[in-house]
Amino acid sequence: MGKVAFAFTLIFLFLGITYANAQVLSARIVDSTTSKPVPYVTVQLKKRGMITNEEGRFSFRLEESVxxxxxxxxxxxxxxxIGKPISEFKENTIYLRPKAIELKEVIVSNKNYxxxxxxxxxxxxxxxxxHLELTKKRLFLRESYQQNILKSDYVLKKSTIPAFNTNFLDSVNNTIPKNNSYYTEMLGDLYGGSKAKEQKLNIIKASELYDKSKTLDAETLEKKFNSIVKENIKTDSYFKIKSGLFGTKVDADELFETEVDSSDVQALNEHLKKTQENEQERKKFFAKYKRRTLGNLYKSLPVFKNSDYNVIFKPRRYRLTLEDYTYLGDDAVYVLRFEPEGSENFKGRLYINSDDFAIIRMDFENVETLRNFKLLGVSFNEYLxxxxxxxxxxxDGKYQLRYYEITKGNRIGFKRPLKIIEKNKNVRGRRKQNELSLKIDVAVSGKNRYELVVFDVxxxxxTQYENIKENNSILPTYMPNYDPEFWSGYDIIEPNTAIKEFVSEAELDK
Known part of the structure; x- marks a missing residue:
């Protein structure tokens, strides 16, 4: 054991701050008067920054130089x-004292703006x-998705295939999970500026956390559905899928994967090639989705001209109030409230350094529905x-995004008739072979939460930007329950209790 590691081990045997495997420093920050956790606190060690989560917790990876x-x-x-040597923190709970606000002291620091x-x-x-130009950002992104099925009603109007009866459709309806959670985490380097489409991303590591047993239930139903269809339709048929005035055509062979004969070398090679191509496409899709998500988050920063939160560039569209004064450490801060006067979508608060006029924090929320679409029984409502x-x-003395958290909520509805008609042009007489006709009424709500932590900019x-080659070789590692060791050696924002305690049903049954 090295001298530094040995010294740390001795210190942390006597201190309450958690120090695991000579690598991680973690604690919880609370308000000294209320004992409630203080979220979104900036914690810095040797010019490296970290943010506490909503439960006031943080973890720091300690390098050998510490x-x-x-x-x-x-x-x-x-x-x-608070600023003091690590060795002076004697408990795993750190108390922050609210700072008294002396208005005069703040006001006289500048003219009365x-x-x-x-x-x-x-x-x-x-x-x-x-930094308004092109930059490289080392960052960590966590996405949390919660889905709830509010309604899943149907009426069976007609079925010429006996197996597609009310009992079968009820089993399908009852098997679909009414509530579902999905989490994904990613560490990577993002290159780009203010435009969402000019981003480049190199993914270093990624994970996904969800209940695979619920997916397996759906796959079992899909296999049962496919076997019924295979027994009752002709291979050279095609399907007309209609919903009211809208329709599309699907060939029967597009619905099923053909089983590969293990003795057919050519077929096996073609299947392997297709599998590899699908795997590569999955990697490209994952990287593309993450790149687009990060690009959309970055382009919305209020310091960029085309931001949705455009109060800096279009202040006349807002009612502005100098609401309060406060402190960030020893820096006096203006608290500016903004509310839309007309058609703008967001209200909130800006915290602005009274010395250099930098925005150091912005809180925001929508004041009305952001998108509301309803046509012919299909509805979409983005309400949050x-x-x-x-x-x-x-x-370098310039301000950079350190933390970005946003929760989005939407509701989707589908209330329409649906017909699936099998047709075959090679059969004498009527082309129509089978029909399944339903009336569907489905409503789903979902919440997406994005947490972005930026470590270095x-x-x-x-020229450097043009020479960047993206790495699309990473797929997220699946976890049935949260594994705290997965991110060992990397800086991330601490997961909340819901993520830490997530366990798949399959794991519970063991």
């Missing part, structure tokens, strides 16, 4: 900052305060988008 005498700096809006003048200063100092962004100074030139 010494017990190195200071941990903790700061949060409205609280007194109006809210509009404050935003003018923010805009004037954007280039000085932020709320979250926060936190910025902090990087090693470095400018890149146009």
């Amino acid at each position: 010494q017990p005498s190195d200071s941990l700096f903790i700061s949060c809006i409205g609280y007194e900052s 109006t809210p509009r003048e404050i935003l003018d200063e923010v805009k004037k100092n954007l280039e000085k305060n932020y 988008a709320q979250g926060r962004m936190i910025f902090s100074k990087g090693k 470095d400018p890149v030139s146009e």
Whole structure:
């Protein structure tokens, strides 16, 4: 054991802060007056930053260069900052004291600005305060998706295949899980600027956490459905799928995978090639989805001109109020409230450094439905988008996005007739062979939560950006329950209790 590791081991035997395997420093931060957890606190160690989760917890990966005498700096809006050597933290709970606000002290630090003048200063100092050009960002993204089936009613109108009866359709309906959760995490390097479509992504590692047994139930039903169809239709048939005035055509051989004869070498090679191509497509799709998600998050930063949160560039569209003053550590901060005067979608608060006029935090939420579509029995309602962004100074003195959290909610409805008609042009007489006719009434609600933590930001030139080659060889590792060792050796934001305690039904049955 090295001297540094040995010193740390001795220290942490006597301290309450968790120090696991000489690699990780973790603790919980709470309000000293209420004992409630303080979320979204900035924790820094040797110019490396971390954010506490909504439960006030953080974990830090300790590099070999870290010494017990190195200071941990903790700061949060409205609280007194803490900065002292790691060895002086004697408990695994850290208490933050609310900071008293002396308005005079803040006001005299600058001229008495109006809210509009404050935003003018923010805009004037954007280039000085932020990286607006191409950058490389080391980041961690966690997505949490919760789905609830609100309604799944149907009426069987006609079925010429006896096996497709009410009992079978009821079993399908009852097997579909009414509630489902899915989590995915990814660490990578993102290259790009303010435009969503100009991003490049190299994925380092990724995971996904969900209940695979629910997927297997659906796969079992699909196999049963396919076997019924195979027994009752002709291989050269085609299907007309109709819903009211809309319809599409599907050939029968597109519905099923043909079983490969193990003695047919050519068929096996073709099947292997197809499998490899599908695997490559999955990797490309995963990388493309993550790249698009990150690009959309970044383009919405309020420091960029085309942001959805455009209060800096279009202040006349908002009612502005200088609501309060507070502190981020020793820095005095203006608290500016904005509410739309007209058709804008969001309200919220901006926390602006009174010294250099940098936005250090923005809280936002929608004031009305963002998208509402309803036509011919199909409906989509995006009713929720709320979250926060936190910025902090990087090693070069410029502010960078440190943390971005947003929760989106939507409801989808489908209330329409549905017909599946088998036709065959090679059969004498009527082409129509079989028909399944239903009236469907389905409603689903979903919530997506995105948590983005940015660790390092470095400018890149146009040439460097053009030379970046994306890595599309990573697929997420499946986990039936959360494995804290999966991210060992990497900095991530601490998972909340729901993720830590997630266990698939298959694991519970063991």
